[in-house]
Amino acid sequence: MSTKTLPARTHRSATRRLVSAELRLLLRDPLTLTFVLVFPILTMLIIGGSFGTEPDEAFPVNPSHWYxxxxxxxxxxxxxxxxxxxxxxxxxxxxxxxxxxxxGFPRWSFALAQLVIGLSAIAVSGALLMAVAAPVYGVPTIEDPVRVGLGIVAGSVAFVSLGVLLGTVLPSARAAQAIGLLLFFPSFLLGVGGPPPAVMSSTLRSVADVLPLKLVTDSVREPWLGIGDGAGALIVVTLIAVGATALAARRTAL
Structure with a gap:
């Protein structure tokens, strides 16, 4: 057997063990799981039913489907x-x-493990969100599946990488929680789950338009609902994903 084969197999085995251990640890963190799994569903159920089901001057489509x-x-x-x-x-x-x-884990193994964990959490939480939305509001038809898929993948990689980067530069879990929530809620209210852009002031719209989460939302929502192609937002999100991934990989080299 080649001496090069053994290290390669050892690295793959070590990385699989690291990913498996990380997933088990994540399942034991009820606070994190509650926030990622439950918060989006509860807020969607509340906000999604607040504006009726008929398009109007604020919503170009069914407001429930918008949310x-x-x-x-x-x-x-x-x-x-x-x-x-x-x-x-x-x-x-x-x-x-x-x-x-x-x-002795490979230098790149931790970054890969975090990518797997982050993408897995998004996939499971997103599927659960759609499963809850289906009988309540209905899941809107995806008008452009390819562009929606690209937006979800690029956005997920971008934010997982940003999350890894934040975790490696912030000094403690409390600091990470405080800064993370401080970044999350304005992005959530202005870019995704708050009032529609049509009812915001021009200042708030200008702020919302440069938020990374708003760009991810545009790259997914526009082609999903057929109200645009989301191409400009997708390009910016892809650039963010590339840059954040490169920085996160450097920061997490063991």
Missing amino acids: VASYFTVVIGATGLVMLPVHIASYRERGVLKRFAAS
């Missing part, structure tokens, strides 16, 4: 701005990252 399509990106934002930063910052506090490095 169902929008709230998938709330899951992305909650994962990247709250779940992952707190999770990783708590590791740094307890010296877990140093123990990973001393245990």
Whole structure:
């Protein structure tokens, strides 16, 4: 057997063990799971039924469908701005990252494990959100599945990478939670789950238009509901994803 094969297999096995351990630890964190799984669903159920079902001057489509399509990106934002930063910052506090490095894990394994965890959380939470929305408001027909898929993937990678980056630069889990929530709620209210842009002031719309979570939402919601192609937002989100991934990979090298 080639001597090069053994290290490769060892690295793959070590990475699988790290991913498996990380997933088990995530399932034991009720606060994080509650926020990522429950918060988007509860707020969607409340806001989604507040504006009726008929399009008007504020909503170009059924308002309930507007919020169902929008709230998938709330899951992305909650994962990247709250779940992952707190999770990783708590590791740094307890010296877990140093123990990973001393245990001989490949340098890239932690970043890969966090990517898998973040994307898994988004997939599960997003599917649960749609399952709850279906009997209540109905899931709107996806007008352009390819563009919607690209928006979800690019947005998920961008926010998972941002979450990893925040977790590696913030000094503690409490700081990560405070900063994460401070970043999340304005983005949530202005860019996704709050009032529609048509009723906002021009100042608030200008602020909302540059928020990364609003860009992710536009790249998903517009092609989903057939109210635009979301191309401009998708390009910016993709650039954010590339830059954030590169920075996060450098920060998490063990």
